Amino acid sequence: MGKKYLIRIADEKLKLSLETSGAVLIVGPKWCGKTRTAEEAAASIIYMQDPDHAQEYKLLADTRPSKLLEGKPPRLVDEWQTAPVLWNAVR
Numbered sequence: 308m309g310k311k312y313l314i315r316i317a318d319e320k321l322k323l324s325l326e327t328s329g330a331v332l333i334v335g336p337k338w339c340g341k342t343r344t345a346e347e348a349a350a351s352i353i354y355m356q357d358p359d360h361a362q363e364y365k366l367l368a369d370t371r372p373s374k375l376l377e378g379k380p381p382r383l384v385d386e387w388q389t390a391p392v393l394w395n396a397v398r
Contacts (some may be wrong), residue, residue: 351378
């Protein structure tokens with residue numbers, strides 16, 4: 308990453324939401340800092356669009372979505388919408 312993280316107003320709200328919910332959906336326009344903000348709060352991360360693993364992740368999402376959710380919480384599943392089945396797995 309390299310660049311120093313700039314604290315955002317959303318950080319505190321995200322922290323509180325993670326303390327009271329099993330999952331948090333972060334929405335906003337492209338390039339507004341959603342992923343970067345979530346990375347700061349996450350203990351483990353999976354990037355669904357990682358070019359080295361995207362096909363593998365898509366296959367897992369279709370066959371064993373719970374495997375993608377394994378990891379230290381809170382778990383960031385970046386670009387989860389590429390595998391909508393994950394929505395039901397998280398719920």
